[in-house]
Amino acid sequence: MPSLSEHLEAVRQQRFVGRTHERHLFESALNRAELPFYVLHIFGPGGVGKTTLLGEFARLCEPAQIPVIQLDARNIEPSPESFLEALRFHLNLASTDSPLVALAAHTGRQVFVLDTYENLASLDSWLREKFLPQLPANILTVIAGRHAPAAGWRTDSGWQALIHLLPLRNLSPEESRDYLIKRAVPVNQHQAVLNFTYGYPLALSLVADVFAQGQELSFQPEAAPDVVKNLLERFVQEVPSSAHRVALEACSLVRLTTEALLAVMLDQPDVHELFDWLRSLSFVESGRAGLFPHDLAREVLVADLRWRNPDWYAELHQRSRQYYTQRLGQTQGEAQHRVLFDYIFLHRDNPAVRPRFTWQETSSLVTDTFHPSDSPALLQIVTTHEGAASAQLADYWLERQPQNVLVFRDVEQQLVGFVMTLALHQATAADVAGDPGTQAAWSYLQTYAPLRLGEGATLFRFWMARETYQAVSPTQSLIFINFVQHHRLTPKLAFTFFACADPxxxxxxxxxxxxxxxxxxxxxxxxxxxxxxGHDWRVVSPMAWQELLAQREIAASAQAATPAPLGEPLLVLSQPAFAIAVRDLLRHFTHLDRLYHNPLLQSRLVMERSPTNAGKAERVAALQHLVQEAAASLQASHREAKLYRALYHTYLQPTPTQEQVAELLDVPFSTFRRHLKNGMARLTEILWHQEIS
Known part of the structure; x- marks a missing residue:
């Protein structure tokens, strides 16, 4: 009688589809007298089918009786000792035996498989430089993990010739249909399933499982909550209590779940038991910084929550946002980057944000300051992607503003990308004129948004990854996080420009x-x-910007991508224009119809002190009150009290003529005129300080 394991293998083989190129590559390598490469490095996201492909590779070895030594890094501590001990266990060796000697004793072809390689990231250098070079030349090593190989594999001249990189992607539409046919999914439902899964193998498998229950389904997950519910039940068979369900919902919304964050989201002081339960779930993984559900599990959990209880969905968002806001004030540097990434993750439901950010739970990239020794590598990146003329400009700015350059390094400390943020207000006229990019930005400022005294403007002039330029990548995501951090931490920042090759x-x-x-x-x-x-931070301040994004974060995704205007925009007045507006305001202080047209009604001075939906009449009243308060403050000084009296009787409670005001104040007319002039100047100074502070 065949064993259960034989039945399992038969079913797995029967359901295996596609991967023709990958199978041919592996088979042809095995059949060569001398291996064409010694390491086959497979990489792709979780659930894309890496482990399934490794199983197919093992089956391809069976006819030729090629031994397969397979280790899963999920069960190995990332240290040389633990790795070697795991290998001894697989080879049935004693603790004193050498795995390398045992492997060398077999003279025929062998295959050594390392699965879940991302868990061995800290061991990568040792494996590449120490362990693998000691393997006999008859062994083909197959590595499978979520991430592309580190730079050391690509930059080492020896490994360049001995490694083959194999990125694994979703199944093609034809392969996906083949799989659905094998799983007996009705043909009339194939397109809807493909539209939902995009050929993602794990999603195809779970959807097929739903159909295998024998239900008559019309697969429209957005409009059919029962389908999402069935998918959800693939992950959550039985939740012990409502508290456990809430913990699971909270875990699905945030990038990484820690006990501290879970306590805030659940508003409970002790969540240790719930956290341990989450960690025990088969679809929840443990990373170095916290727990996270599998991608598809996260999708169906969030979809179910948003449909079933949108108010609770919004409340969980608000609680996590408040936690991150507090953490931002307590962290800096790399720690703050991680918090910002967690913060931005809350926006991933939006179709405008999701495809333009990498949402990996871990990243090996490090943000660092620019060192002069980085210059050749940095300029080479610019030359590769933008040409020699751009590289010459980048070199020019490296000499003048090196402090405004951030670089990104991989685990091998190699430069993999950078961002150059130029402080336009610190550049000389000659510097600005020498670069078409800075010249255009400065011209825009002069024409449309002139800087005021003490204000600054920055231009994200160069930003790119070594391999992918300005495409979506972990480096690009870090650059965007630095953009957010830049405007949060830069004092008196008035304007930010962001240049793109593909706007x-x-x-x-x-x-x-x-x-x-x-x-x-x-x-x-x-x-x-x-x-x-670009963004004018005087029109929408960082605080207002943060609140705006918080509203879009929990809005319906389709509407949130193109939000409606938020009412009248702020006017950013230069100091001379502000002074003219104050003078006009005083002259017509008691004529409301004239004040309706005063530009100060749209200044920050008034807009931030008025209700969000305030009409012009309310803003006029607010403006009059501000002026009266500012003028009254002059009475605190004996020297300036006379200025207040001149303003009061001329504009605030006007006397018919200025001659009568001088007579009322019992001063010569020329003295009154001097007091009035100084009073207007002093009042303008007070209001201007309130406008820009």
Whole structure:
């Protein structure tokens, strides 16, 4: 009688589809007298089918009786000792035996498989430099993990010739349909399933499991909550209590769950038991910084919660947001980067944000300051992606503002990307004129948003990853996090520009983040035209911006991508224009119809002191009150009290003529005129300070 394991293998083989290229590559390597490569490195996201492919590789070895030594890094501590001990156990060796000697004793072809390689990231250098080079040349090593190999594999001239990289992607539509046919999913439902899964193997498997229950389904997950519920039940068979369900919902919303965060989201002082229960679930993984559910589990949990209890969904968002806001004030540097990433993760439900950010639970990239020794590598990256003319400009700015450059390094400390944020207000006129990018940004400021005394403006002039330039990548995501950190930490920042080689690609996400497209600030280097986005922090302050994004975070996804205007925009007045507006205000202080047109009604001075939906009449009243308060403050000084009296009787409670005011104040007319002039100047100074502070 066949054994159960034989039945399992038969079912697995029967359900295996696709991967023709990968199978052919592996088989052809085995059949060569001399291996064409000694390491086959497979990488792709969780659930894409890496482990399934490794199982197929093992079956391909059976006819030739090629031994397969397979280790799963989930069961190995990332240390040389633990790794070697796991290998001894698999080979049935004593603790004193050498695994390398045992492997060398077999003279025929062998296959050594390392699965879940991301768990051995800290051991990567040892494996590459110490262990693997000692293996006999008859062994083909197959590595499978979520991440592409570290730079050391690609930069080492020896390994470059001995390793083959194999990124694993979703199944093609044809392969997906083949799988659905094998799983007896009705043909008329295939397209709807493909639209939902995009050929993601784990999702295909779970959806097929739902159909296997024998239900008559019309697969429309967005409109059919029962389908989401059935998917959810694949992960959650039985939740012990309502508290456990709430803990699971909280875990699905945030990037990484810790006990401290869980306590805040559940508003409970002790959540240790709930945290341990989450950690025990088969679809919840443990990372170095916390727990996270499998991607598809997260999707169906969030979809179910948002449909079933939108108010609780919003409340959990608010609680986690408050936690992150508090943590931002307690952290700095890399720790603050991680908190910002967690914060931004709350926005991933939006279709404008999700595809333009990498949402990996762990990252090996490190943000660092620029060192002069980084210059050759940095300029080479610019030359590769933008050409020699751009590299020459980057070199120019490296000499003038090296302190405004951040670089990103991998685990091998190699430079994998950078961002250069130029302080336009610190550049000389010659510096600005020498670069079309800074020249265009400065011209825009002068024309549309002039800087006021003490204010600054920055241009994200160069930003790119070594391999992927400005495409979506972990480096690009870190650059965007630094953008958020930059405007939070830069005092007196008035304006931010962001230059893009492909501005249309980023349009939806930047609109969501309230960055306006500024074609007037576009510029050209060589044959490449760069589109520019920008944000005036005087119009929408960092605090108002944060509140705006909080509203979009929990809004319905389709509407949140293109939010409606938020009413009348703020006017950012230069100091001379502000002074003219104050003078006009005083002259018509008691004529409301004239005040309705005063530009100060749209200044921060008034807008931030008025209700959100205040009409013009309310803002006029607020403006009059501000002026009266500012003028009255002059009475605190004996020297300035006479200025207040001149203002009061001329404008605030006007006497018919200025001659009568002078007579009322019992001073010569020329003296009164001097007091009035100084009073207007002093009042303007007080209001201006309130406007820009």
């Amino acid at each position: 249309d690609f980023w349009a939806a996400m930047f609109a969501y983040a309230d960055l306006a497209r500024l074609p007037e600030a576009d510029f050209t280097i060589g044959e490449q035209r760069y589109g520019v986005y």
